[in-house]
Amino acid sequence: MGLRHAVLAALCDEEYSGYQLAKAFDVGVANFWSASPQQLYSELTRLEQAGLISGREVVQLDRPNKRVFTVTPAGLEELAKFAAADSKPLSFRDDLLVKIQVIDQLDPEPVIAQLEERAAEASAKLELFGQILLRLRGDLDEQTFLRRGEQIGPYLTCLGGIRFQQVVRDWSTTTAEVLRQRRGTS
Amino acid sequence: MGLRHAVLAALCDEEYSGYQLAKAFDVGVANFWSASPQQLYSELTRLEQAGLISGREVVQLDRPNKRVFTVTPAGLEELAKFAAADSKPLSFRDDLLVKIQVIDQLDPEPVIAQLEERAAEASAKLELFGQILLRLRGDLDEQTFLRRGEQIGPYLTCLGGIRFQQVVRDWSTTTAEVLRQRRGTS
DNA sequence: CATGACTAGTCAATTTCTTGGGTAGGGAAC
DNA sequence: GTTCCCTACCCAAGAAATTGACTAGTCATG
Numbered sequence: 495m496g497l498r499h500a501v502l503a504a505l506c507d508e509e510y511s512g513y514q515l516a517k518a519f520d521v522g523v524a525n526f527w528s529a530s531p532q533q534l535y536s537e538l539t540r541l542e543q544a545g546l547i548s549g550r551e552v553v554q555l556d557r558p559n560k561r562v563f564t565v566t567p568a569g570l571e572e573l574a575k576f577a578a579a580d581s582k583p584l585s586f587r588d589d590l591l592v593k594i595q596v597i598d599q600l601d602p603e604p605v606i607a608q609l610e611e612r613a614a615e616a617s618a619k620l621e622l623f624g625q626i627l628l629r630l631r632g633d634l635d636e637q638t639f640l641r642r643g644e645q646i647g648p649y650l651t652c653l654g655g656i657r658f659q660q661v662v663r664d665w666s667t668t669t670a671e672v673l674r675q676r677r678g679t680s
Numbered sequence: 681m682g683l684r685h686a687v688l689a690a691l692c693d694e695e696y697s698g699y700q701l702a703k704a705f706d707v708g709v710a711n712f713w714s715a716s717p718q719q720l721y722s723e724l725t726r727l728e729q730a731g732l733i734s735g736r737e738v739v740q741l742d743r744p745n746k747r748v749f750t751v752t753p754a755g756l757e758e759l760a761k762f763a764a765a766d767s768k769p770l771s772f773r774d775d776l777l778v779k780i781q782v783i784d785q786l787d788p789e790p791v792i793a794q795l796e797e798r799a800a801e802a803s804a805k806l807e808l809f810g811q812i813l814l815r816l817r818g819d820l821d822e823q824t825f826l827r828r829g830e831q832i833g834p835y836l837t838c839l840g841g842i843r844f845q846q847v848v849r850d851w852s853t854t855t856a857e858v859l860r861q862r863r864g865t866s
Numbered sequence: 867c868a869t870g871a872c873t874a875g876t877c878a879a880t881t882t883c884t885t886g887g888g889t890a891g892g893g894a895a896c
Numbered sequence: 897g898t899t900c901c902c903t904a905c906c907c908a909a910g911a912a913a914t915t916g917a918c919t920a921g922t923c924a925t926g
Contacts, residue, residue: 495881495882496773496775496882497882497883499775499778500773500778502782503778503779503781503782504781506781506782506785507781511903511904511905512904512905513903513904513905514904516904516905525772525777526772526773526774526777526778526780526781527772527773527774527777527778528771528772528773529883530883530884530885531905532883532884532885532886532906532907533882533883533884535905535906536906536907539906554903554904556892556893557891557892557893557902557903557904558890558891558892558903558904558905559904560903560904560905561904561905570785573782573785573786574785574786574787576778576779577779577782577783577786577787577790577791578787578790580794581774581775581776581779581794581798582775583801584774584775584776584798584848585714586711586712586713586714586844587682587686587713587714588712588713588767588770589682589685589767589768589770590767590770591711591712591713591837591840592685592686592689592712592713592762593689593762593763593767594712594833594836594837594840595689595690595692595693595712595833595834595836595837596688596689596692596759596763596833597763597832597833597836598830598831598832598833599692599756599759599760599833600759600760600763601760601763601764604763604764605763608766608767612767612770615769640858640862641858641861641862644784645784646783646784646858646862647780647781647782647783647784647785648781650780650781650783650855650858651777651780651781653851653855654777654780654847654851654855657847657850657851658772658844658847660847661840661843661844661846661847662770664843665839665840665843669836669839669840672826672827672832672836675827676826676827676832681911681912682912683912683913697873697874697875698874698875699873699874699875700873700874702874702875715913716913716914716915717875718876718877718913718914718915718916719912719913719914721874721875721876722876740873740874742922742923743872743873743874743921743922743923744873744874744875744920744921744922745874746873746874746875747874747875867926868925868926869924869925869926870923870924870925871922871923871924871925872921872922872923872924873920873921873922873923874919874920874921875918875919875920876917876918876919877916877917877918877919878915878916878917878918879914879915879916879917880913880914880915880916881912881913881914881915882911882912882913882914883910883911883912883913884909884910884911884912885908885909885910885911886907886908886909886910887906887907887908887909888905888906888907888908889904889905889906889907890903890904890905891902891903891904892901892902892903893900893901893902893903894899894900894901894902895898895899895900895901896897896898896899896900
């Protein structure tokens, strides 16, 4: 039931079609979850059948029509119940960390390349998230916005995403450097 | 096939029984992956059938006997292939972030409590990871160990785990504070 | 000497996720 | 004018993960 609530949360912000949601969740721009398009389409169908969201056809002239979804009062209630319940412990899963764990038994070259690639991705996300922050808080400064702004939820998650990506970038960079240095000396 | 390689990586470090692995993966002490006991037992069976690990019965007098597993040469090869291949992009999933995303529409109280709980968990892990670091590097200082130590893989992943948990702790704390302040003024 | 807690492991049902397709119309590139 | 990419959505098979059991022996607590 994880995706269910993530989708509801995303739709709280604004209307989305399945395709638009897929874009957001795919890149992880919705920096609190990630999912494949197929998962999203089927989840949207189930949510609509459960009456937690409702769809609306939008006619488009220059491209195929789409259905956009909004959260119903029942959906909001579901979210409220979800928020009040305990969160499941944060569990972490990452291929690249697994590779680093056993790096001493392996050829480090390809892993170094992957670390650098990841650092670059993290930089790109940092840029993107920075822009989103600016857009969200408008012309207020952060302190003021957080105290008196109207919609601080997305801002707070974005702040978390930024801190996380900073760690990813920095750790990847320094780890790659450590491995590169050892390559030279061994 | 994610768990498969995570288990192989864990067994590279030292022999483990299913139960011991479960403990490590459950807490996420193996700070690069997490999995339930059932998953681990079935994965171990499959890995043994595939010849990537081999089991050995250990007779214990004061408690039930156990089977401990080691990685075979074929298993190491599998890991090497895995490390050389591209990593799948890091995908993030967290209940608590979802709740924060829609916090403006919800009662913040229970979420604040959850943030504080998570901060406490992160602190505990930081303590634990710090001890692991010390144990891993022995009496060398970090610089020297990273340059000339023999087994730096687990150390590097642990460093990553620490940075990550720091972000979790700090973000949770400041976010809880922001929400608490707004509660007062609204 | 019963109760609960810990070690050690297994089975089965269900849900969730991933993978790899397929349909269909529009616009741009070459 | 054909090939490619983008929007928009759907289906189904199979892999992986979660959930909730259940067996069985040891040890400590009261």
